[in-house]
Ligand code: OSB
C-alpha cells in the first residue's frame with residue numbers, strides 16, 4: 466500500500482457526563498480523526514487518542530497534531546509498504562516515542578488494508594470472537610453513596626466488569642461501601658492512574674482485602690520496578706496500563722513480576738502490530754489481557770472492538786456503548802450493547818464496520834489539514 470494523502474480533523478465532543486480520574490476532570494473530549502487515502506483511492510480511518518492535558522501520558526492532542534503533521538506524514542506519504550506491520554519499525558528509525566501519534570497513522574493503515582482486502586479489520590487482525598463482554602469505567606464520584614448508585618446502575622445495564630477510578634481519600638471507604646451494598650461477588654476493579662506511592666502501602670493493603678479483580682496502575686506512570694515490590698506484597702493482581710508502552714515493557718513486567726495482567730490500549734503502545742505482539746506474548750506467558758479505552762469516539766472504539774475480538778482478550782474491556790459518552794457519535798450506527806451486556810463485533814463487514822459521518826465531522830472540525838506528498 467502507498468498512502469498518498471492524510472486528512473486530519475480535530476473535533477471537540479462534549480461528554481454526556483464529566484469524567485474524573487486521579488489527575489484531573491474532563492468535560493469535553495478533543496479527538497483528531499485521520500482519513501488516509503492510498504494510491505488506488507481506498508480510504509482508511511483512525512483516531513488519535515492522546516489527551517487534552519498531559520495527565521495520562523506526556524502526549525497531548527496539540528503535540529500529536531504537530532508530530533503527525535511535521536514528522537510522521539513526511540516519512541509516510543508516498544512510501545510503499547507491503548504490510549501495515551512495517552510502519553512502526555520504519556517510523557521508529559527516526560522518531561523516538563510519540564506512540565499515540567504513530568499509532569493513529571498505523572491503525573488507519575490497517576483499517577485501509579482491511580478495506581483493500583474487502584474484509585473486516587477484526588479478521589485482518591486475527592480476531593475470532595463475534596460478541597464481546599463489555600465493561601464500564603466509572604470516574605471518581607463525590608461520595609460513596611453516589612458511587613454505589615452508579616455501580617448498581619451499571620450492573621443493571623448488564624456490564625460484565627465495573628472499573629472504579631480511585632485516588633487517596635476516595636478509595637477504601639468508597640469500595641467498602643460498594644462491597645457492603647452490592648456484595649462480594651460483583652466483578653469490581655480499581656484504576657489509580659498513578660495516584661499512589663510505596664508510602665501508601667497501608668491503603669493499598671486495605672484495597673487488597675476487597676476481593677478486587679485487579680488494581681490498575683497504582684504507582685508511577687513509567688515504573689515497572691516499584692510495582693514489583695508492591696506486587697510481592699499483594700494478593701490482588703496488579704494490572705499495568707500507563708507503564709506498558711511497548712512489548713519490551715511487557716517483557717520487563719513479566720520478568721520482574723511487576724504485574725499479572727496487562728491493559729492493552731493500541732494507541733498507547735504504537736498501534737496494532739505492537740498490540741498483537743503484546744497479546745501473543747501475554748498469551749504465551751499466561752498473563753490475561755483486556756482492551757482499555759481512552760474515551761474514544763466511535764472511530765477509535767471500532768478499532769478497540771476489532772482488537773478485543775482476539776482470543777486472549779479474556780477479561781472484559783473498557784468497552785461501553787456510544788451513549789455512555791456522547792449525545793451523538795461520529796459514526797453510524799452507534800455502538801450498542803444488548804441487555805446481556807454483549808457488543809457485536811462487525812466481523813462480516815468491511816473495514817471497521819462503521820460509517821464515519823463525514824458531513825458532521827467536517828462541520829464540527831475546529832481545525833483540519835490535508836497532508837500530501
Ligand atoms: O486509565 O484507563 C485509563 C480514560 C482516559 C484516560 C485514561 C483512562 C481512561 C479510562 C476510560 O479509564 C475508559 C473508557 O474509554 O471507557
Ligand code: MG
Nearest residue numbers: 656681682706
Ligand atoms: Mg488505566
